[in-house]
Amino acid sequence: xxxxxxxxxxxxxxxxxxxxxxxxxxxxxxxxxxxxxxxxxxxxxxxxxxxxxxxxxxxxxxxxxxxxxxxxxxxxxxxxxxxxxxxxxxxxxxxxxxxxxxxxxxxxxxxxxxxxxxxxxxxxxxxxxxxxxxxxxxxxxxxxxxxxxxxxxxxxxxxxxxxxxxxxxxxxxxxxxxxxxxxxx
Amino acid sequence: xxxxxxxxxxxxxxxxxxxxxxxxxxxxxxxxxxxxxxxxxxxxxxxxxxxxxxxxxxxxxxxxxxxxxxxxxxxxxxxxxxxxxxxxxxxxxxxxxxxxxxxxxxxxxxxxxxxxxxxxxxxxxxxxxxxxxxxxxxxxxxxxxxxxxxxxxxxxxxxxxxxxxxxxxxxxxxxxxxxxxxxxxxxxxxxxxxxxxxxxxxxxxxxxxxxxxxxxxxxxxxxxxxxxxxxxxxxxxxxxxxxxxxxxxxxxxxxxxxxxxxxxxxxxxxxxxxxxxxxxxxxxxxxxxxxxxxxxxxxxxxxxxxxxxxxxxxxxxxxxxxxxxxxxxxxxxxxxxxxxxxxxxxxxxxxxxxxxxxxxxxxxxxxxxxxxxxxxxxxxxxxxxxxxxxxxxxxxxxxxxxxxxxxxxxxxxxxxxxxxxxxxxx
Numbered sequence: 001x002x003x004x005x006x007x008x009x010x011x012x013x014x015x016x017x018x019x020x021x022x023x024x025x026x027x028x029x030x031x032x033x034x035x036x037x038x039x040x041x042x043x044x045x046x047x048x049x050x051x052x053x054x055x056x057x058x059x060x061x062x063x064x065x066x067x068x069x070x071x072x073x074x075x076x077x078x079x080x081x082x083x084x085x086x087x088x089x090x091x092x093x094x095x096x097x098x099x100x101x102x103x104x105x106x107x108x109x110x111x112x113x114x115x116x117x118x119x120x121x122x123x124x125x126x127x128x129x130x131x132x133x134x135x136x137x138x139x140x141x142x143x144x145x146x147x148x149x150x151x152x153x154x155x156x157x158x159x160x161x162x163x164x165x166x167x168x169x170x171x172x173x174x175x176x177x178x179x180x181x182x183x184x185x
Numbered sequence: 186x187x188x189x190x191x192x193x194x195x196x197x198x199x200x201x202x203x204x205x206x207x208x209x210x211x212x213x214x215x216x217x218x219x220x221x222x223x224x225x226x227x228x229x230x231x232x233x234x235x236x237x238x239x240x241x242x243x244x245x246x247x248x249x250x251x252x253x254x255x256x257x258x259x260x261x262x263x264x265x266x267x268x269x270x271x272x273x274x275x276x277x278x279x280x281x282x283x284x285x286x287x288x289x290x291x292x293x294x295x296x297x298x299x300x301x302x303x304x305x306x307x308x309x310x311x312x313x314x315x316x317x318x319x320x321x322x323x324x325x326x327x328x329x330x331x332x333x334x335x336x337x338x339x340x341x342x343x344x345x346x347x348x349x350x351x352x353x354x355x356x357x358x359x360x361x362x363x364x365x366x367x368x369x370x371x372x373x374x375x376x377x378x379x380x381x382x383x384x385x386x387x388x389x390x391x392x393x394x395x396x397x398x399x400x401x402x403x404x405x406x407x408x409x410x411x412x413x414x415x416x417x418x419x420x421x422x423x424x425x426x427x428x429x430x431x432x433x434x435x436x437x438x439x440x441x442x443x444x445x446x447x448x449x450x451x452x453x454x455x456x457x458x459x460x461x462x463x464x465x466x467x468x469x470x471x472x473x474x475x476x477x478x479x480x481x482x483x484x485x486x487x488x489x490x491x492x493x494x495x496x497x498x499x500x501x502x503x504x505x506x507x508x509x510x511x512x513x514x515x516x517x518x519x520x521x522x523x524x525x526x527x528x529x530x531x532x533x534x535x536x537x538x539x540x541x542x543x544x545x546x547x548x549x550x551x552x553x554x555x556x557x558x559x560x561x562x563x564x565x566x567x568x569x570x571x572x573x574x575x576x577x578x579x580x581x582x583x584x585x586x587x588x589x590x591x592x593x594x595x596x597x598x599x600x601x602x603x604x605x606x607x608x609x610x611x
Binding site: 003006007009010011013014016017018020021024025028029054055074075109125126127128129130131132133167168169 | 250259263266270274277278280297300304305307308311320324327328331358359
């Protein structure tokens with residue numbers, strides 16, 4: 001095949017290779033700029049990814065909902081309707097098996113069903129907050145320190161939601177971004 | 186080896202073992218190889234360099250430079266990608282050498298991975314390892330053909346395998362059947378066949394002859410979901426396919442160690458049968474739904490492929506009828522269905538099959554005067570005896586005698602063959 005044709009095909013690949021990460025950025029920015037912010041009370045833990053580095057995994061408090069349906073199984077999708085409590089933190093208002101055409105509903109995955117208490121446990125997809133490799137573990141420690149020193153439930157994640165898509169913006173301890181909080185410590 | 190041969194040439198000429206002309210030809214042969222090798226070495230260093238730089242970038246990225254503003258970090262995310270693309274584009278346009286193609290392809294491969302990883306990191310984009318790897322593989326897939334790069338082809342195969350294994354065995358959450366693996370592997374096959382047809386004896390082809398079957402062995406289990414017991418049948422049939430591929434005329438001139446299909450086919454068959462020689466393995470659920478499961482259809486498809494290859498090998502080359510390895514998968518398929526009705530009968534028959542395979546291997550080794558094959562056969566018999574120690578109530582005396590017998594067998598067979606070989610040399 002002629003070199004020029006190969007080069008033209010290569011250009012198509014180049015566009016695709018740039019388009020995919022660019023599209024990811026575009027989608028995230030759209031939600032961050034136009035979405036509704038929710039504050040999720042959370043607890044950070046420090047694992048790591050071989051390619052993306054250190055991060056804190058966020059264990060959200062709002063990760064359960066009462067349900068009489070006992071057939072929920074691990075990994076199945078669940079649509080969670082969000083609302084806010086009197087303190088302004090996110091709470092679960094409703095759950096559904098089917099996609100709901102409501103901007104406040106976001107997709108999560110079922111972890112397990114508690115037969116005794118009739119509660120379904122689930123995980124949100126935005127549970128990963130990347131941090132500097134030296135600070136991820138410190139963030140976990142800072143959280144526990146902050147829990148001891150100040151008011152409880154002082155750690156939360158700000159998540160923007162738009163048309164069912166959720167984007168994690170930042171994590172705060174005592175209203176200070178977690179990275180800054182760790183740096184100050 | 187090469188230096189030794191060249192050093193020995195004057196002495197061989199002096200003692201009239203070879204003529205001056207032959208000595209000159211041998212020297213010329215090695216000279217040509219020598220002028221070829223620096224290029225190969227340069228390519229290897231180029232690939233290694235690009236590989237290390239690429240991996241280094243991923244590690245630097247993983248540090249997470251949170252003091253930098255998001256926009257600057259985004260520029261850094263795209264920088265290695267753009268550099269890699271420019272170098273690869275230049276390599277294609279200027280029709281640069283193999284070294285350029287391999288190094289540029291390797292660097293670009295890692296640059297794509299690092300840019301997606303960095304963007305995910307900067308914008309906290311969730312996603313599991315398998316989705317990330319699949320996106321990475323799909324974006325780099327065309328580079329195999331556009332750059333004609335063996336290094337990218339190897340990376341493609343290795344990363345596809347890691348993707349299928351991590352998704353299929355549920356290393357990162359819920360296990361799912363990695364159907365995309367079939368597509369990405371299928372995409373690579375024309376390149377592999379092209380390599381085989383152009384330079385069948387090339388070392389790179391031999392590397393692929395190991396990597397492709399290894400990848401399939403690792404990933405086949407990832408396609409099993411509810412009817413795991415059919416996995417035994419699928420694996421034995423897969424190893425049957427490998428063994429018969431390894432016996433194709435194409436592999437005739439290849440050294441045994443470079444025939445990954447034959448070795449994996451043979452060892453895989455024996456190891457799987459060895460597992461099935463335990464009666465407890467046959468205690469699986471016998472449900473009618475097994476015959477309508479996707480696993481059953483996959484096993485049936487594999488069996489048809491295996492049978493097709495067996496018939497093809499037989500027509501082209503004529504299989505050695507006494508070589509059980511050729512059709513062990515057919516015998517086992519019958520045994521498998523016998524085992525579904527009566528586990529004990531299947532266990533006994535599998536033990537006999539392994540024993541026959543061991544004896545046949547010893548005979549093959551003796552016929553070919555090949556110590557490796559001979560000892561492999563003896564090893565099969567020994568392993569079978571060791572396995573039976575766990576689930577039979579033989580007395581210690583019988584067990585001891587059996588071991589002594591096998592030990593003597595090892596010694597005698599090797600000794601006799603060594604003597605025979607020395608005799609034929611003399």
